[in-house]
Amino acid sequence: MATKEKKQYTIQQGLSYAMRYCSQQERTKKEVRDKLLKNGLEVKDADRVISQLMKEDYISEQRYADLYVRSKLHQSHWGRIKIRNMLISKQIPVNCITKAFTQIDEQEYRELLMNLLDKKIQNIKQLLLNNILLILL
Numbered sequence: 001m002a003t004k005e006k007k008q009y010t011i012q013q014g015l016s017y018a019m020r021y022c023s024q025q026e027r028t029k030k031e032v033r034d035k036l037l038k039n040g041l042e043v044k045d046a047d048r049v050i051s052q053l054m055k056e057d058y059i060s061e062q063r064y065a066d067l068y069v070r071s072k073l074h075q076s077h078w079g080r081i082k083i084r085n086m087l088i089s090k091q092i093p094v095n096c097i098t099k100a101f102t103q104i105d106e107q108e109y110r111e112l113l114m115n116l117l118d119k120k121i122q123n124i125k126q127l128l129l130n131n132i133l134l135i136l137l
Contacts, residue, residue, distance in 0.1 A: 008040040008041075009036070009039055009040050009041045011041075011047075011049060012105045014036050014039070014041040014045060014046065014049045015016045015049045015052055015053070017035075017036070017039065018032055018035070018036060018049050018050075018053055018058070019053070019056075021035060022053060022058040022059055023058070026063060026064045026068075027059060027064070028059075028061060028064055028090050028091065028092060029050050029054075029059055029061065029091070030090060030091045031049055031090075032049075032053065032059060032061055033046050033047070033050060034047075036049060036050075038102050045087050045089060060097075061093060061096045062096045062099060062100070064092065064096075065087055065092050065097055065099070065100035066099075066103060067094040068083070068086075068087060068092075068100070069083055069087075069097075069100040069101060069103065069104065070103070072086070073104065073109070073112070077112060077116055079113070080101065080104075083101075084097055084101075087100075099116075
């Protein structure tokens with residue numbers, strides 16, 4: 001069985017590839033670096049490509065953090081701790097994370113938490129009721 005040879009990108013090819021990759025959706029420096037290294041770019045060349053992408057605003061860790069906080073809060077209904085931990089795992093700088101969290105409206109956050117708590121209480125009540133019915137039958 002023939003092994004597939006890994007192609008080596010030049011810096012220009014890596015930059016072109018990374019521009020397309022970053023144009024699809026917001027990316028972190030880590031995601032782009034990992035992708036470039038996987039595609040055969042040397043570490044120092046990948047770092048040069050990432051610097052260029054940041055200069056041209058293809059990569060913005062603040063923009064990524066802002067979008068991530070909003071989407072995980074509103075769509076996935078995650079709390080601050082889970083969002084913060086996930087951003088840290090993506091190697092987003094703490095100052096970007098902190099700034100992104102300042103965009104959360106405190107009243108809206110509390111309402112979201114209360115709605116989630118109400119749903120959880122209803123689920124628990126239903127489970128208890130089902131268990132009581134099973135015991136009685």
